[in-house]
Amino acid sequence: MTYHTLRVCANRGAFEAIPNGDTTLDLPAVRGRLEAHGIAVLDCRVMLIAQMEREVTIGRDGRILIKTRDLAEAERLLETVAPMVGEPP
Amino acid sequence: MMMSGGIDSPVSLYYMLRQGHDMIAVHMDNRPFTDDSPMEKISDHLHVLEERFGRKVPLYVLPHGPTQITLMRQTDRHVGCVLCRRFMWRAAERIAEREGATFLATGEALGQVASQTLSNMRTATASVKLPIVRPLIGLDKHEIETVARSIGTYVISTRPGVCCQAVPDRPATRSNLVQIGQQEERVDVEALLDDCVRRAIVM
Numbered sequence: 001m002t003y004h005t006l007r008v009c010a011n012r013g014a015f016e017a018i019p020n021g022d023t024t025l026d027l028p029a030v031r032g033r034l035e036a037h038g039i040a041v042l043d044c045r046v047m048l049i050a051q052m053e054r055e056v057t058i059g060r061d062g063r064i065l066i067k068t069r070d071l072a073e074a075e076r077l078l079e080t081v082a083p084m085v086g087e088p089p
Numbered sequence: 090m091m092m093s094g095g096i097d098s099p100v101s102l103y104y105m106l107r108q109g110h111d112m113i114a115v116h117m118d119n120r121p122f123t124d125d126s127p128m129e130k131i132s133d134h135l136h137v138l139e140e141r142f143g144r145k146v147p148l149y150v151l152p153h154g155p156t157q158i159t160l161m162r163q164t165d166r167h168v169g170c171v172l173c174r175r176f177m178w179r180a181a182e183r184i185a186e187r188e189g190a191t192f193l194a195t196g197e198a199l200g201q202v203a204s205q206t207l208s209n210m211r212t213a214t215a216s217v218k219l220p221i222v223r224p225l226i227g228l229d230k231h232e233i234e235t236v237a238r239s240i241g242t243y244v245i246s247t248r249p250g251v252c253c254q255a256v257p258d259r260p261a262t263r264s265n266l267v268q269i270g271q272q273e274e275r276v277d278v279e280a281l282l283d284d285c286v287r288r289a290i291v292m
Contacts, residue, residue: 012249013124042121044161047254049121057254067124067251 001025001062001085006078009065015074017082019062025085027060033084056081090194091181092116092134092148094127094250097196097225099134099242100233104224105194106142113188114146115181117153119253126250132292133245141240148292149184153177156281157255164272166257171264172272173255174213176281182217183286194222198233208263215266 005018027048031041034050042049050056056077057065064081066074090105092098092114105112116131128150135146156176164172181193197205214221225233237243 009252011252013126013251042158044158046161046166055121055124061258065251065254069249 001082003064003078003082006071006074013069014065014067015071015078017064017066017074017078023062025058025060025062027058030058030085033086034081037084039084050081052077052081058085090114090146091177091196092131093196094130094134094246095196096237096243096246097198097233099138099196099246100236100240101194101196101224102134102138102146103141103236103240103242105222106138106144106146111144112146112194113184113190114148115184116148116150117177117180118150119153119157119255121154122157122253122255124251126248130245130248130250134242137241137245150290150292151180151184151285152288153180153285156285159276159281161255163275167259168261168264168269168272169255169257170260171209171212171269174209175216175269175273176278176285178214178217178221179278179282180285182219183282184289185219190219192220192222193217194224196225196233197223198225198228198230206262208265209261212264212266212269 002020003017004020006015009016031043031048034041034048040051046060048058050058054073054077055067062085064078066077068074090098090102090112092102102112102114114131114135116127118128131148135148139146157173160169160172178193185193197210199205199207234243237246
């Protein structure tokens with residue numbers, strides 16, 4: 001998955017990554033890839049919450065929320081997680 | 090008094106304390122769908138108001154995340170906010186009963202967000218029996234913010250934080266009890282509430 005924007009979320013407590021184009025992720029498959037990398041995942045059906053250095057939420061529409069206020073950390077976590085999110089089916 | 094960490098609830102609490110009511114604060118801890126910021130903000134809100142009125146406001150913190158996870162997995166997302174509110178009201182009522190409180194209070198103002206339409210308020214509060222006091226119901230956002238600034242809570246409320254991630258993309262602005270009842274049949278309401286209230290922390 002590729003992302004065109006990493007922006008501060010509305011309440012300034014996290015960064016939100018916006019995917020290129022409309023998409024619908026296969027969340028169970030994403031969960032499988034994350035867990036294969038040893039990342040614990042909370043599966044809420046409509047979103048996944050990955051327990052990384054910071055909590056990372058992955059929505060079905062491909063949006064990713066990274067709970068940090070540090071841009072460099074958000075960029076690094078996005079770089080790590082984006083390949084695991086993979087491409088939509 | 091239901092406390093969220095936002096702008097409205099400390100203003101609502103201010104009005105109730107100003108009238109001389111003994112109040113108990115209840116916060117539904119929505120992690121992992123938020124971050125730690127609501128807890129920090131509420132603690133600071135209460136500190137400001139306790140200093141102002143010279144009396145303690147006990148704070149109950151109840152874990153709401155597990156309930157949210159169950160609702161997300163098992164119910165229609167469209168009415169997620171109404172279902173969430175119904176659980177919050179029920180949990181608050183249980184705390185009120187435990188404490189001998191005679192009413193519930195909130196910082197709701199009409200029409201600000203999806204959960205605060207008259208239709209959704211009615212559906213949400215039909216889950217409880219105690220009367221509900223809404224000191225801000227007719228105020229607009231600007232009026233509430235003006236009071237918040239004057240009592241020193243605005244600067245706390247507007248610190249950075251994470252919005253509730255459990256809010257659906259298109260939350261229902263209208264709901265009815267039949268529809269909501271059907272959704273709640275998919276979960277064990279009493280078990281969720283028992284678990285939530287059993288794990289309450291008093292601060």
